[in-house]
Amino acid sequence: MEVELFFQQIVNGLVLGSVYSLVALGITLIYGIMQLPNFAHGHLYMLGAYLTLFMMTMYGFHYWPAILVSVAVLVLIGMLLERLVFRPLHNAPHINSMIAAVGVMLFIEALARKMWGSDYHRLDSPYEDAISLFGLTITQQRLIIIIAAIVLMIGLNLFLKRTVIGSTIEAMAQNREGAFLVGINANKVSLLTFGIASGLAAAAASLAAPINLVYPSMGAMVNLKAFVIIVLGGMGSIPGAVLGGYILGLAESISGTYINSEYKDLAAFVILVLILTLKPTGLFAKEAR
Amino acid sequence: MKKNPVHNRVSKLAVPVLTLIAAAIPLLTSNTYYLDIFIKVFIWTIAVSGMNIIAGYTGQLSLAHAGFFGIGAYALGLLMTKAEMPFLPSLAIAVVLTGLVGSVVGVISLRLKGHYFAIFSLCVGVIILLIIEKWESLTEGVRGLLGIPIPKIGSLEFATISAQYYLILFFLILTLLVNRRVIHSLVGRTFLSIRNSEELAEALGINVMQSKILAFVYSTVLAGLAGALYAGYIRFLGPDIANVEHTFDMLLYLLVGGISTLWGPLVGTALVTVLMQWLQSWQEYRMIIFGPILVILVMFLPYGIIGAFVRRKMKRQWEQEMQENSIERPGMRDQRLAGGELDA
Numbered sequence: 001m002e003v004e005l006f007f008q009q010i011v012n013g014l015v016l017g018s019v020y021s022l023v024a025l026g027i028t029l030i031y032g033i034m035q036l037p038n039f040a041h042g043h044l045y046m047l048g049a050y051l052t053l054f055m056m057t058m059y060g061f062h063y064w065p066a067i068l069v070s071v072a073v074l075v076l077i078g079m080l081l082e083r084l085v086f087r088p089l090h091n092a093p094h095i096n097s098m099i100a101a102v103g104v105m106l107f108i109e110a111l112a113r114k115m116w117g118s119d120y121h122r123l124d125s126p127y128e129d130a131i132s133l134f135g136l137t138i139t140q141q142r143l144i145i146i147i148a149a150i151v152l153m154i155g156l157n158l159f160l161k162r163t164v165i166g167s168t169i170e171a172m173a174q175n176r177e178g179a180f181l182v183g184i185n186a187n188k189v190s191l192l193t194f195g196i197a198s199g200l201a202a203a204a205a206s207l208a209a210p211i212n213l214v215y216p217s218m219g220a221m222v223n224l225k226a227f228v229i230i231v232l233g234g235m236g237s238i239p240g241a242v243l244g245g246y247i248l249g250l251a252e253s254i255s256g257t258y259i260n261s262e263y264k265d266l267a268a269f270v271i272l273v274l275i276l277t278l279k280p281t282g283l284f285a286k287e288a289r
Numbered sequence: 290m291k292k293n294p295v296h297n298r299v300s301k302l303a304v305p306v307l308t309l310i311a312a313a314i315p316l317l318t319s320n321t322y323y324l325d326i327f328i329k330v331f332i333w334t335i336a337v338s339g340m341n342i343i344a345g346y347t348g349q350l351s352l353a354h355a356g357f358f359g360i361g362a363y364a365l366g367l368l369m370t371k372a373e374m375p376f377l378p379s380l381a382i383a384v385v386l387t388g389l390v391g392s393v394v395g396v397i398s399l400r401l402k403g404h405y406f407a408i409f410s411l412c413v414g415v416i417i418l419l420i421i422e423k424w425e426s427l428t429e430g431v432r433g434l435l436g437i438p439i440p441k442i443g444s445l446e447f448a449t450i451s452a453q454y455y456l457i458l459f460f461l462i463l464t465l466l467v468n469r470r471v472i473h474s475l476v477g478r479t480f481l482s483i484r485n486s487e488e489l490a491e492a493l494g495i496n497v498m499q500s501k502i503l504a505f506v507y508s509t510v511l512a513g514l515a516g517a518l519y520a521g522y523i524r525f526l527g528p529d530i531a532n533v534e535h536t537f538d539m540l541l542y543l544l545v546g547g548i549s550t551l552w553g554p555l556v557g558t559a560l561v562t563v564l565m566q567w568l569q570s571w572q573e574y575r576m577i578i579f580g581p582i583l584v585i586l587v588m589f590l591p592y593g594i595i596g597a598f599v600r601r602k603m604k605r606q607w608e609q610e611m612q613e614n615s616i617e618r619p620g621m622r623d624q625r626l627a628g629g630e631l632d633a
Contacts, residue, residue, distance in 0.1 A: 031404075035404070037404055037408065089587065092591045095350060095540075095544070096544070096587040096591050097587075098350075098407075099540060099541065099583065100584045102537045102540070102541070102583065103582075103584040103587070104580060104584065106580040106583070107577060107579075107580025108580075109576065110574075110576030110577045110580065114573045224411070224415060224533070227408050227411065227412075228408075228412055231405060231412075235404060235405065262423055263419070265419060266416065266419045266420075269412045269415050269416045270416070272412050273397070273409075273412065273413070273416070276397075276398075276409055277397050280400045280401050
């Protein structure tokens with residue numbers, strides 16, 4: 001029984017971790033390219049969940065096409081934000097683009113509250129059945145979250161490593177000047193990065209929505225935790241974001257069960273403080289330039 | 290460096306003139322609504338002035354300030370309710386306690402640089418919020434801390450809103466005077482040198498870590514003071530006052546007014562607070578309008594209102610000097626724009 005409980009928590013941790021990793025990946029990608037901590041990312045996550053919800057309830061879409069629409073719309077919104085807000089601020093002091101991100105954040109949340117109200121919504125996934133796996137009970141939805149996250153991460157990795165357009169992102173993140181020298185267009189790359197990051201947020205939100213609830217401030221905590229993750233993993237580091245996400249997910253679900261569920265949210269921040277106290281540049285920091 | 294006499298006179302006169310005007314306000318109006326807005330502006334200005342020291346002058350963006358505001362507020366509240374201590378000792382202990390927590394946080398967090406520090410401090414703020422919220426046996430958690438007694442100094446009771454007004458105004462003026470003193474002192478110059486380049490400051494023999502900790506502790510002390518005054522004024526506390534949103538509010542006030550300017554915090558806080566009150570009637574549209582205003586503001590007024598004003602004046606002054614001297618000194622202008630005398 002004890003062992004089962006433990007493994008159940010491992011699975012829960014992986015589910016949480018998958019969502020965190022996907023959100024953190026977006027933030028770390030944007031940070032790698034633009035050195036911008038995008039505080040509005042969690043709110044793009046929220047928009048993604050709402051879009052999927054409405055696609056399903058109002059237009060009768062099936063779960064998967066609804067997610068696709070939501071991801072596509074968020075890619076566009078992300079690109080729009082880059083073009084309208086963050087690109088013009090690229091040469092301003094860093095603190096200004098952070099404030100702009102806060103402005104975007106306030107705007108999106110207020111807009112969501114105005115348009116859709118502050119109520120909590122349930123998103124019913126067609127995969128509510130529980131299945132038995134190696135003696136563990138797990139709902140299909142949770143399994144889907146874990147698998148879909150892995151598929152997305154592998155897809156992203158292939159895109160970044162194997163395609164020319166993807167490797168321009170890698171190149172810019174590694175060395176900005178070097179990327180310019182070989183003729184990479186910085187504006188196109190940051191546009192693309194914002195699009196991908198927002199799309200990932202929408203995918204993560206739509207996957208996680210059936211096991212959580214959908215409401216206007218649902219992105220705030222996820223956002224903060226994703227920031228914890230990318231600081232842990234080293235800002236701009238992709239493997240760091242993935243690993244950090246899973247570590248945090250596991251730490252949270254295990255500490256929630258064995259220590260105190262009241263302080264579950266605290267776990268993330270305490271881990272961060274402990275690790276940064278010992279290693280001030282994060283676990284997988286890129287070399288200091 | 291030659292100082293502009295006019296600029297100096299304006300700066301010197303500003304404090305007494307504004308003090309007189311501020312002191313006269315409760316005599317002119319007894320409207321509680323207006324006085325309440327003034328008091329809140331004063332309280333937040335004190336907190337934002339603290340943030341200005343660490344984020345503006347020292348260049349380390351600390352996002353834990355709402356947390357320290359919360360510590361100051363709760364310390365005062367708890368001391369006055371549960372320990373039944375009088376107001377002044379409670380205020381002193383609250384401020385010292387915030388400074389102590391600040392020094393511990395500072396020693397750990399200031400080893401980090403740039404965005405790492407910013408996000409780390411953001412997390413510290415969240416930890417403080419969560420502790421206040423969950424430690425119910427001490428702070429009453431989300432139920433809130435009720436029944437903080439009316440602040441009293443000796444036989445003087447700050448029961449009316451205008452009495453509170455003067456009490457808080459006193460601390461605001463004190464804060465501004467001390468800040469002015471600090472900014473112009475050698476310590477203030479040390480902070481600026483760290484902002485401009487940590488490596489260079491270190492090469493000059495400045496103990497960078499020590500100065501950063503000093504700036505951080507001072508800034509948290511001001512946040513704690515503001516929090517404690519808030520607790521004494523509102524006399525009811527919920528964990529929400531330590532919310533990260535308030536940190537962003539403070540950052541916003543600072544940026545609107547002008548970061549690393551002495552008067553920026555006051556101007557920014559007053560302007561945004563009044564604007565928000567004005568938008569109150571728009572209810573849920575408030576943030577929908579306010580978000581884009583914020584974005585537009587950082588795009589077109591990147592150094593804030595006072596900052597833009599100071600820059601324009603400096604540029605004019607520089608051009609004048611150029612004409613008088615008619616010698617090319619291309620380095621001068623950049624140097625001044627980069628830091629030097631950013632206090633209007």
